[in-house]
Amino acid sequence: MSNAVLPSGWREGRLGYLVETHVPQRDKPDPLTGPIPWVRIEDFDGQEIRASKSGQGVTPEQVAAMNLRVYTPGTVLCSCSCSMGATAIAREPLVSNQTFIGLTPGPEIESRFLFYLMYVMREDLQAKATGAIQQYLARDDFRSLRVPVPPLEEQRCIADFLDAETARIDQVALKRRQMRSLLAQKRERVIESTLGLERAQMTDGLVPLKCLVADVTVGIVITPAKWYVDVGGIPALRGLNVKPGFISTSDLVQISGEGHAENRKSRLNAGDVVVVRTGQAGAAAVVPAELDGANCIDLIVVRPGSKLSPRYLQYVLNSGYASARVAEHSVGSIQAHFNVGAMKQIPIPSIPRAEQDEIVRLLDIRVGALDLLHRELDRQEQLLAERRQALITAAVTGQFDVSTASGRNVTDGVSA
Numbered sequence: 079m080s081n082a083v084l085p086s087g088w089r090e091g092r093l094g095y096l097v098e099t100h101v102p103q104r105d106k107p108d109p110l111t112g113p114i115p116w117v118r119i120e121d122f123d124g125q126e127i128r129a130s131k132s133g134q135g136v137t138p139e140q141v142a143a144m145n146l147r148v149y150t151p152g153t154v155l156c157s158c159s160c161s162m163g164a165t166a167i168a169r170e171p172l173v174s175n176q177t178f179i180g181l182t183p184g185p186e187i188e189s190r191f192l193f194y195l196m197y198v199m200r201e202d203l204q205a206k207a208t209g210a211i212q213q214y215l216a217r218d219d220f221r222s223l224r225v226p227v228p229p230l231e232e233q234r235c236i237a238d239f240l241d242a243e244t245a246r247i248d249q250v251a252l253k254r255r256q257m258r259s260l261l262a263q264k265r266e267r268v269i270e271s272t273l274g275l276e277r278a279q280m281t282d283g284l285v286p287l288k289c290l291v292a293d294v295t296v297g298i299v300i301t302p303a304k305w306y307v308d309v310g311g312i313p314a315l316r317g318l319n320v321k322p323g324f325i326s327t328s329d330l331v332q333i334s335g336e337g338h339a340e341n342r343k344s345r346l347n348a349g350d351v352v353v354v355r356t357g358q359a360g361a362a363a364v365v366p367a368e369l370d371g372a373n374c375i376d377l378i379v380v381r382p383g384s385k386l387s388p389r390y391l392q393y394v395l396n397s398g399y400a401s402a403r404v405a406e407h408s409v410g411s412i413q414a415h416f417n418v419g420a421m422k423q424i425p426i427p428s429i430p431r432a433e434q435d436e437i438v439r440l441l442d443i444r445v446g447a448l449d450l451l452h453r454e455l456d457r458q459e460q461l462l463a464e465r466r467q468a469l470i471t472a473a474v475t476g477q478f479d480v481s482t483a484s485g486r487n488v489t490d491g492v493s494a
Contacts, residue, residue, distance in 0.1 A: 085476040088228045094221025096187045097154075100147050100180035101217050102173070107144060112137030114148065117174045119157060119164060125193060125241075127155065127166040136173050146173050147180065152189040154181040156196050156203075158215040165196045179220055188230060190237035191474065195225055198471045226475055236473050239480040244466055251462045258455050262322065265448050266398040272441050273397060273427065284425035291391075292383030296355070296418050297344040297374035298337070305337025312338040314373040315346070315365075317354040321456065322361045322396040323449050325352075325369065328460065333373055344373045349388045353378040353395060356415040360404030362395035364388045378421050386426070390434035393441050394426055 084090065110116050114137070115130040123131075141148055149155060149168045155178045157164040167189050174180075181196070183189045202223065203215055228236065288294065297315075300306065311332030319326050338345070346352070348370040354361040355376055365372075382388050394400055407420035473480055 084226055085228070085479075087232070088226055088476055090224055091186070091227040092221065093181075093223040093225050094218075096184050096225070096227065097192065098180075098182040098184065099217045099220055100149065100153070100182065102147050102176050102178065102180075103144060104176060105144060106175065107136045107140045107146065107173075110134035110136065112140060114138070114141065115170065115172050117155070117172050117178075119177050122157075122164050122166050125167060125190075126169045127172065128168075128170045141173070148173055149180045150182065152183060154183070154189055154192045154196060155179075156181060156220070158203075158220070165193055167193050179215070179217060181220070186227060186230065188233040188237060190241070191228075191233035194237065194240050194470050195474050198467070198474055199223065199225070228476065236480050239483070240470055240473055243469060247462055247466045247469075251459055254455050254459045254462070258452060258459075261448055261452055261455070265322065265445060265452070266396070266401070268444050268448070269393050269397045269441060270399060272437060272444060273394060273399075283427055283429070285428045286422060287380070287424045287426050288422035290383070290386045290426055290428065291380055293379075293381040294418055294422050295343050295379050297352075297377040297379060298333075298341040299376050300333070300337070305333040307332050307334045311335070312371075312373050313369065314344075314375050315352060315369070315377060316375045317357045317361075317377060320352055320354050320358075320361050320363050320377065321452070322358075323363055323392060323445070324453060325363045325366060326453075326456065327369075331375070333375075338373050341373060344375070344379070346370065346372045346374055346379065347381070349382070351380040351382060351388050351391050351395070353380060353416070353421060355417070359408055359416045360395065360401050362392050364392050378416070378418055380421070385431065387431060387434040387438055389438045389442075391426070393438065393445075395424075400424060 107116065112135040114135050115121075115128070116134040116136055117127060117130050118132075121127060121129070121131050136146060140146065149172045151169050151171065153168045153172075155166050155168055155172075155174060157177055158179045159177050168180075181192060183192050203219075309332070311334050313327075313330045314333045315325065316331060319330060346365045346369060348365055348367045350365045351362055352365060352374060355378055380391065382391055403424055404416050404420075407423075408416045472478055473483075
């Protein structure tokens with residue numbers, strides 16, 4: 079947390095003196111068919127958590143026999159592994175796996191204030207985490223955290239203020255996501271109609287991608303901290319940088335020269351087409367000239383060669399036709415991913431290069447305006463997320479008086 083001077087009446091306290099910390103049992107109950115919800119990271123969605131989305135739960139008998147920790151309502155659950163710092167308030171009695179630690183507020187701290195406090199301390203938690211393959215924080219790491227502690231009534235005022243302001247920001251962000259979803263659907267329809275993919279399927283004018291390209295490979299998969307550097311490294315694209323039809327450079331990571339040298343197959347050339355493997359699997363974009371020589375992390379890299387226009391391939395892969403095949407061939411029980419073997423087999427229309435170039439020219443006109451709007455919506459969402467974080471941080475650290483403050487300017491620059 080910041081070392082800024084705290085307002086009058088506030089103090090700094092050690093978290094372990096303000097809350098009870100509860101660590102779940104290691105053993106997983108079986109079966110999970112009882113009435114007390116068994117929650118996982120997938121169940122986190124907003125400030126409160128009341129149930130398991132999958133319907134999993136334990137019985138009172140299992141709780142007694144296994145000495146399971148039941149979180150009481152008001153307990154703040156904070157991830158100590160996986161999505162480090164993911165936080166929610168239990169509103170019903172809950173049991174969890176070891177992904178979480180339970181923080182039950184004592185008399186000096188209010189649960190909603192504690193929720194916002196832990197939300198802004200995610201970077202502190204990540205900095206303290208240990209583990210080469212999967213990062214983890216122990217109970218003592220949480221107990222040792224030093225946090226600002228305003229008077230209890232002021233904590234409630236701060237929580238009320240943040241509940242109202244973050245709800246307003248979240249509503250605007252939701253509308254942006256809905257607009258982007260509709261825009262993506264329209265984009266797919268325009269691409270498919272221009273490409274004539276239906277006609278190509280009917281006339282057997284399709285061949286596997288591997289027949290038209292020079293190479294298909296996959297980018298490096300980096301374990302936590304390995305090769306990542308803050309400054310002076312080589313830019314590396316991740317899945318979150320690749321949107322359908324363009325690459326966002328606002329959140330690029332860097333890897334060391336050693337990592338770059340060791341992973342030659344992950345190096346990118348301008349004109350390569352990168353494809354997302356996990357998350358928004360199948361999203362594809364052409365590597366621009368300014369990223370020539372960069373590296374990539376866990377992306378499929380397609381090097382088109384002379385038979386295939388990179389921009390034509392980008393349009394085909396971002397069509398609903400290709401998306402359906404990516405979904406069909408994605409594998410993995412925890413997080414589905416799309417592999418190189420399946421990528422090579424995607425059927426692509428086999429048409430002359432000159433015809434491809436003409437289709438690209440038409441699509442640039444028809445889709446260009448949609449892509450500009452998509453990028454603007456993406457920029458606005460990122461701006462809202464940054465302002466949300468800054469607002470919460472400023473409020474819980476006492477940088478302004480919430481009783482006289484207004485968050486009305488937090489959506490400035492984001493059109494209605």
